[in-house]
Amino acid sequence: MTPVLNVQGMVKRFGGLLATDHVDLTVKPGEIHALIGPNGAGKTTLISQLMGELRQNEGTIELDGVPITTLPTARRVSMGLARTFQITCLLPDYTVLDNVAIAVQVRQGHSFRFWGNVRHEHQLGESARGFLDAAGLGDRAGELVANLSHGEQKQLELAVALATKPRLLLLDEPMAGLGHVESQQMIEMLRGLRSQVSMLLVEHDMEAVFALADRISVLVYGRIIATGTVDEIRDNPEVRTAYLGEGDELC
Amino acid sequence: MTLFLEQMLNGVQFGVMLFLLAAGLTLIFGIMGVINLAHGSIYMIGAYAGTWAAAETGSFWLGIPAALAAAAVTGAAIEFLVVRRLYQRDHLDQVLATFGLILIFNQTITILFGRQPLFVSMPEMLGGSVELLPGLVYPVYRLAIIAVGLLVALGLYLLINKTRIGMLVRAGSTNREMVRALGVDIRLLYTLVFGLGALLAGLAGFMAGPILAVQVGMGEQILITTFVVVVIGGVGSIRGAFFASLILGVVDTGLRAYLPGLLRQVMVGPEADALGAGISSMGIYLLMAIVLLIRPKGLFIRNS
Amino acid sequence: MPMEKSLKRPALLAGVLIALIALPAVADATGYAALTSLATRVLIYGIAAASLNFVLGYGGMVSFGHAAFFGIGGYVVGILYQHYSLGEPLFGFIPGTNQLLITIPVALVISGLMAALIGALSLRTGGVQFIMITLAFAQMLFFLFVSLKTYGGDDGLIIRRANELPGLNMRDKQTVYYVCLTVTVAFFFVLWRIVNSRFGNVIVGLRQSEKRMAAIGLPAYRYKLMAFVISGMGCGLAGALMANFLRYASPDMIHWTKSGELMVMVILGGVGTLFGPLLGAAVFIVLESILASWTENWQLGLGLILLFVVLYTQGGVQGLGTRLFGRRA
Numbered sequence: 001m002t003p004v005l006n007v008q009g010m011v012k013r014f015g016g017l018l019a020t021d022h023v024d025l026t027v028k029p030g031e032i033h034a035l036i037g038p039n040g041a042g043k044t045t046l047i048s049q050l051m052g053e054l055r056q057n058e059g060t061i062e063l064d065g066v067p068i069t070t071l072p073t074a075r076r077v078s079m080g081l082a083r084t085f086q087i088t089c090l091l092p093d094y095t096v097l098d099n100v101a102i103a104v105q106v107r108q109g110h111s112f113r114f115w116g117n118v119r120h121e122h123q124l125g126e127s128a129r130g131f132l133d134a135a136g137l138g139d140r141a142g143e144l145v146a147n148l149s150h151g152e153q154k155q156l157e158l159a160v161a162l163a164t165k166p167r168l169l170l171l172d173e174p175m176a177g178l179g180h181v182e183s184q185q186m187i188e189m190l191r192g193l194r195s196q197v198s199m200l201l202v203e204h205d206m207e208a209v210f211a212l213a214d215r216i217s218v219l220v221y222g223r224i225i226a227t228g229t230v231d232e233i234r235d236n237p238e239v240r241t242a243y244l245g246e247g248d249e250l251c
Numbered sequence: 252m253t254l255f256l257e258q259m260l261n262g263v264q265f266g267v268m269l270f271l272l273a274a275g276l277t278l279i280f281g282i283m284g285v286i287n288l289a290h291g292s293i294y295m296i297g298a299y300a301g302t303w304a305a306a307e308t309g310s311f312w313l314g315i316p317a318a319l320a321a322a323a324v325t326g327a328a329i330e331f332l333v334v335r336r337l338y339q340r341d342h343l344d345q346v347l348a349t350f351g352l353i354l355i356f357n358q359t360i361t362i363l364f365g366r367q368p369l370f371v372s373m374p375e376m377l378g379g380s381v382e383l384l385p386g387l388v389y390p391v392y393r394l395a396i397i398a399v400g401l402l403v404a405l406g407l408y409l410l411i412n413k414t415r416i417g418m419l420v421r422a423g424s425t426n427r428e429m430v431r432a433l434g435v436d437i438r439l440l441y442t443l444v445f446g447l448g449a450l451l452a453g454l455a456g457f458m459a460g461p462i463l464a465v466q467v468g469m470g471e472q473i474l475i476t477t478f479v480v481v482v483i484g485g486v487g488s489i490r491g492a493f494f495a496s497l498i499l500g501v502v503d504t505g506l507r508a509y510l511p512g513l514l515r516q517v518m519v520g521p522e523a524d525a526l527g528a529g530i531s532s533m534g535i536y537l538l539m540a541i542v543l544l545i546r547p548k549g550l551f552i553r554n555s
Numbered sequence: 556m557p558m559e560k561s562l563k564r565p566a567l568l569a570g571v572l573i574a575l576i577a578l579p580a581v582a583d584a585t586g587y588a589a590l591t592s593l594a595t596r597v598l599i600y601g602i603a604a605a606s607l608n609f610v611l612g613y614g615g616m617v618s619f620g621h622a623a624f625f626g627i628g629g630y631v632v633g634i635l636y637q638h639y640s641l642g643e644p645l646f647g648f649i650p651g652t653n654q655l656l657i658t659i660p661v662a663l664v665i666s667g668l669m670a671a672l673i674g675a676l677s678l679r680t681g682g683v684q685f686i687m688i689t690l691a692f693a694q695m696l697f698f699l700f701v702s703l704k705t706y707g708g709d710d711g712l713i714i715r716r717a718n719e720l721p722g723l724n725m726r727d728k729q730t731v732y733y734v735c736l737t738v739t740v741a742f743f744f745v746l747w748r749i750v751n752s753r754f755g756n757v758i759v760g761l762r763q764s765e766k767r768m769a770a771i772g773l774p775a776y777r778y779k780l781m782a783f784v785i786s787g788m789g790c791g792l793a794g795a796l797m798a799n800f801l802r803y804a805s806p807d808m809i810h811w812t813k814s815g816e817l818m819v820m821v822i823l824g825g826v827g828t829l830f831g832p833l834l835g836a837a838v839f840i841v842l843e844s845i846l847a848s849w850t851e852n853w854q855l856g857l858g859l860i861l862l863f864v865v866l867y868t869q870g871g872v873q874g875l876g877t878r879l880f881g882r883r884a
């Protein structure tokens with residue numbers, strides 16, 4: 001079966017530093033593939049390259065078997081790639097609903113429409129409301145983004161990404177900064193989505209990773225040192241010394 | 252041939268003047284992220300203060316400290332009273348506030364000195380000409396400007412590559428936050444950089460006195476040309492500013508010298524002169540357009 | 556509350572419009588005939604400033620070169636008039652004209668094309684470079700027109716009579732005022748539609764976060780370029796009206812200080828509000844008139860006021876404008 005995402009030999013250098021060191025990575029259809037690793041391992045850099053926000057020095061990327069290596073970000077998104085940001089990146093002057101509606105609008109095609117009032121387009125609003133309800137933000141639709149709690153902003157990140165109707169979702173630490181209850185809600189939400197969309201999940205919260213992931217890859221200093229099922233990774237001695245053993249994230 | 256060499260020297264001389272301004276501007280952009288339109292005003296104030304002091308005392312040489320002091324005081328006042336409040340603001344606020352400063356300085360100078368341009372005579376030892384090559388006679392004063400410009404460039408090179416302040420400047424122009432994290436007194440660094448930029452602008456202004464008219468508006472004219480230098484050389488790059496200044500100086504001077512003559516071979520004299528003058532004054536902007544097409548970030552910035 | 560607000564705004568606009576319609580009659584009756592000319596300038600600069608505000612306030616693109624398009628609009632009217640009055644076609648085949656219904660569309664097209672050219676290059680970068688590049692290209696056009704001796708060079712072009720409009724006496728200052736008022740109303744109606752359209756929505760989104768807009772799949776460059784072109788056309792329209800009003804087009808229209816003044820109007824009235832720039836233009840023109848009547852060094856006062864507004868009001872005047880005339884889009 002063609003993987004949703006197929007990365008081969010990806011390399012990114014910043015000056016003399018190898019931020020991404022010959023990374024091979026696949027995400028299978030319907031899979032949640034977690035990417036873990038210590039801080040500074042190059043996880044966010046990897047996501048940026050997958051989205052085309054950063055251009056890699058070497059390597060190829062395929063989405064559903066179609067090469068996207070040189071495509072600009074916008075094309076990749078229209079082909080079914082979407083991401084969330086670790087440090088939330090939303091439109092601060094817009095309401096929660098506007099943030100999702102604009103994603104729906106962009107997905108529907110070009111925006112060279114100069115006359116009709118966009119706020120009066122009910123199908124945009126209704127479609128956006130659907131994504132908000134699914135993300136548990138239905139009752140916050142009219143709120144300005146600036147007034148949301150951190151957890152709500154994370155949920156909104158997810159709703160906006162889903163509004164682009166992705167085939168593959170790149171999640172950059174969706175649990176970071178969430179309390180225990182919020183984390184549980186996020187885990188439930190992602191679990192509910194697995195039938196619709198494949199995911200590459202970058203996450204520090206090991207509880208979430210073990211609860212969600214089908215496979216795990218471990219990234220250390222830009223290099224993938226191991227890939228396997230949850231059990232394989234848990235028992236891999238190399239991983240334990242390089243990563244799991246060093247902190248107390250398992251507790 | 253000698254005429255050509257003379258024009259090239261004129262181009263280099265214009266280039267080093269541009270460099271004195273561009274070096275300060277590009278550092279201020281690169282390190283503080285501030286766009287300072289009033290940089291041209293400091294140039295003008297240096298020119299007025301130096302020329303006035305030279306005329307009052309009768310000594311060209313006393314004009315130099317006067318120009319530097321006036322530029323430094325103005326620079327410090329601008330940094331302390333205005334620019335310091337703008338570091339955290341967006342570019343629009345920076346542009347508007349420093350545009351306000353230009354209006355204030357231009358009008359103040361008009362009130363103090365009137366609208367008539369000032370002139371300063373050269374000191375005797377720089378007044379003559381020397382024969383550089385058989386048949387190539389060149390004014391000593393312009394050679395002196397070139398020498399000063401090159402010395403400043405060398406000094407900046409050493410300052411930036413060999414000293415601790417230079418290390419901070421280099422780090423600061425690529426990563427502002429990192430310098431902050433190093434526990435450096437960032438305000439002091441900013442003030443130093445701004446002061447250095449002001450001194451160089453004041454020096455350039457005073458040196459321009461004997462060859463250009465010292466008048467209100469002189470600052471903005473050269474400021475816009477300096478912007479072109481910074482765009483071509485790349486924001487934050489002293490090396491880029493140096494080479495872009497020389498390129499622009501030579502291109503601009505060359506076009507002005509030779510284009511009307513070339514056009515006169517295909518059209519009538521006065522029209523050729525007018526069109527030639529027009530196209531040559533547009534030349535540097537067209538050069539900028541070409542650079543933007545090829546390397547939008549500037550010629551001397553590495554694409555990473 | 557929302558109910559009250561939704562009624563307040565149209566009522567206020569209607570009131571302002573009625574006042575503007577009545578203005579020439581009131582000016583004549585009270586003996587301040589010069590007020591009509593002042594108001595005409597306010598309307599024209601209001602169009603220019605609102606056009607600039609579309610890229611600057613709504614789109615977050617700080618252009619310091621919009622006087623270029625203002626000047627191009629003016630020169631289109633001037634050059635077409637010169638060829639009309641001399642009876643020599645432009646380039647040997649384009650006849651000149653003195654018809655407003657032709658010159659205005661031509662001004663829109665030419666300024667739009669120039670904006671496309673300048674925008675296509677300038678938008679390859681952002682931030683500080685964008686400011687410097689737009690300024691530099693405007694300066695280039697300034698030098699171009701200064702060197703065009705055929706069209707007056709330094710001195711500019713005198714347009715002996717304002718363009719004709721069938722059935723109207725355009726030599727009458729009041730008629731010119733009403734023409735400008737009609738164009739202003741139409742212009743702001745179109746701008747209002749654009750700002751609230753799908754296109755306006757992505758432009759305002761781009762100002763807030765280009766990164767976010769890319770992540771939802773928006774190719775930013777073409778939208779920013781289109782916004783720049785629309786904005787340039789608006790300034791071209793204003794320039795064409797100004798040339799008709801002053802019966803004069805000159806390099807001064809393109810001078811970099813004119814770009815600066817347009818920005819000042821935008822900030823005085825309220826960045827990113829629909830009618831703010833019109834208010835800003837009014838404040839600026841009135842301020843200029845008052846200061847200039849006190850002292851010939853009025854720019855000193857303007858500079859101090861500008862500095863104060865930017866440094867200390869933190870959107871004070873702008874905030875006032877927002878409360879009175881519009882809300883952020």
